[in-house]
Amino acid sequence: MIVVAIDGPAGSGKSTVADALATALGVPHVDSGAYYRAATLAVLRAEVDPTDVDAVTAVVGRVAIDRVDGRTLLDGEDVEDDIRGATVTANVSAVAAHPAVRDLLLVAQRSGIARDGGVVDGRDAATRIVPDADLKVWLDADVEERGRRRALQAGEPERLDHHIADLHRRDAADATQMVRADDAVVVNTTGLSLDHVVATVADLARTAAGGS
Structure with a gap:
């Protein structure tokens, strides 16, 4: 059983990475x-x-x-x-x-986490939800990259500036909740493919869990 906590700002890819990582590790995505x-x-x-x-x-x-x-x-x-x-x-x-x-x-x-393990993502997963996680990851990306992802996700590539401005607003609103754990590993996803990020974090998770 393994527990991974993934935190980071809006648009950093937390849910997408967490979902793929959970599949790779054979545990639920929370x-x-x-x-x-x-x-x-x-x-x-x-x-x-x-x-x-x-x-x-x-x-x-x-x-x-x-x-x-x-x-x-x-x-x-x-x-x-x-x-x-x-x-x-x-x-x-x-x-x-x-x-x-x-x-x-x-x-x-x-x-269910205590019973089945899991990959938990959010803004305080490592500091509040599962502070004893085997691995804590702070997923990040520059705001332009996050804005581009959000614009593409919304089918609005022409509104990139709008999505970047919205992320600045979200970052400010979420500031009190977004606390990076002292022992979190920072993974910057700017310019990286999903497969690359998932493989990197999966290797970190298996190492943290003693190869399980």
Whole structure:
């Protein structure tokens, strides 16, 4: 069993790398950000102000969020596609900034990791969710590269400047949550292929776990 924590800023490729790495290592992928996105969707559906900590905490405390076979469930409803939309993306930082919300989601995020291991990605995976992970990775890329990826992902290559500006905003909003673990290995993915990054981190993980 192996546990890998991958942190880093928005657009650095955390979820993509974590998903491929989990497959390579034969362990589950725990997308911690999906829990915050599902919580944000619940808040928006309840027409609650994402900055109202009491109202947001009440909404999140009433819903059940789970991940099954790579899909995100909100009260049993598959919302994987809904949580990746622009409206959720624009509000998730505000919801995730509330410590009470993070506490509520922590138990769900940790579920199964102790039993099955896993690759956990997020902004505080190594410092909060699995601080005893076998390997902690800080995945990074320059903002232009991250913006290019986001623009291509959105099918908007002509709006590169917009996506770069949005990432600057996200970085500022996420600053209090994005804490790099002291013992994290920094992997800068700028200009690197997915296969190269996954192979690099997989080698690091196997070494950290004693070759298992």
